[in-house]
Amino acid sequence: MLVLSGKGGVGKSTVATQLALALRQAGRKVGILDVDLCGPSIPRMFRVQDRDVHQCDSGWVPVFVDQEKSISLMSIGFLLEKPDDAVVWRGPKKNALIKQFVADVAWGDLDFLIVDTPPGTSDEHISTVEALRPYKPLGAILVTTPQEVAVGDVRRELTFCKKTGLRVLGIVENMSGFVCPHCSECTNVFSKGGGEELAKYAGVPFLGSVPLDPQLSQSLEEGRDFIQEFPKSSAFPALVHIAQQVLDSASQRSS
Numbered sequence: 001m002l003v004l005s006g007k008g009g010v011g012k013s014t015v016a017t018q019l020a021l022a023l024r025q026a027g028r029k030v031g032i033l034d035v036d037l038c039g040p041s042i043p044r045m046f047r048v049q050d051r052d053v054h055q056c057d058s059g060w061v062p063v064f065v066d067q068e069k070s071i072s073l074m075s076i077g078f079l080l081e082k083p084d085d086a087v088v089w090r091g092p093k094k095n096a097l098i099k100q101f102v103a104d105v106a107w108g109d110l111d112f113l114i115v116d117t118p119p120g121t122s123d124e125h126i127s128t129v130e131a132l133r134p135y136k137p138l139g140a141i142l143v144t145t146p147q148e149v150a151v152g153d154v155r156r157e158l159t160f161c162k163k164t165g166l167r168v169l170g171i172v173e174n175m176s177g178f179v180c181p182h183c184s185e186c187t188n189v190f191s192k193g194g195g196e197e198l199a200k201y202a203g204v205p206f207l208g209s210v211p212l213d214p215q216l217s218q219s220l221e222e223g224r225d226f227i228q229e230f231p232k233s234s235a236f237p238a239l240v241h242i243a244q245q246v247l248d249s250a251s252q253r254s255s
């Protein structure tokens, strides 16, 4: 399953990490492949940026987030000397690495592989879809913020999915309002509803609105398990609902 967005910074990696945590809580084994080669953020969000990957007979061993090995990660961030080193590569080199990431990582027996992509539709996206094709990916989740400009960029992602034959699992509207922790009043910091309108217009499912939630950003900053630790916070129900819809799509496909 791919997580895509037209614009940077709308919360793709956030949705990818929280989806992994919610699927783990539902008893699933999840891998996250970070193909954002120029700005990998997954290792940092799990606070494992200092770990190294090593080779075994069946390829690279991913980094496990927990002792139970229920969330495994692969990212270029683990291969760089310093986590903040920049990757300045041309398309063919990026494509080769993505192919290796899909085929040469000892992922083991996963229920879901979530792929966190860079923004837009670049070489990385095409290589990822090509490399995953033999594994018949479940589809793509498109993340947007409510503003018109971000929603507009998602239209290009929809076209990309159509052209590459990737099923759209649905659209997530992130940073959709701020729920006051004191009086629970929701303030629409940006506009609201753009993601839902686009989903209706495009005839794809709307997976939900995730509000701006300081406990969520703090958990990401500190590498904590938001889904386990903050079930009463404002973003929790939306994130769990998104994971449930992914589980439903997977079980519909296998039945």
Ligand SMILES: Nc1ncnc2c1ncn2[C@@H]1O[C@H](COP(=O)(O)OP(=O)(O)OP(=O)(O)O)[C@@H](O)[C@H]1O
Pocket (backbone or CB within 6 Å): 005, 007, 008, 009, 010, 011, 012, 013, 014, 015, 036, 039, 041, 117, 118, 119, 174, 175, 176, 210, 211, 212, 213, 214, 216, 217, 218, 220, 221, 235
């Ligand atoms: N719903 C939310 N509530 C609070 N903070 C959020 C929320 N969604 C994302 N953030 C914060 O916004 C920042 C950007 O999110 P994130 O890195 O997930 O975006 P991205 O689309 O993956 O960015 P990039 O294009 O750089 O890959 C992060 O610091 C994250 O903690």
Ligand code: SF4
Pocket (backbone or CB within 6 Å): 180, 181, 182, 183, 184, 185
């Ligand atoms: S939303 Fe309610 S509690 Fe929060 S700052 Fe405004 S008035 Fe105060």
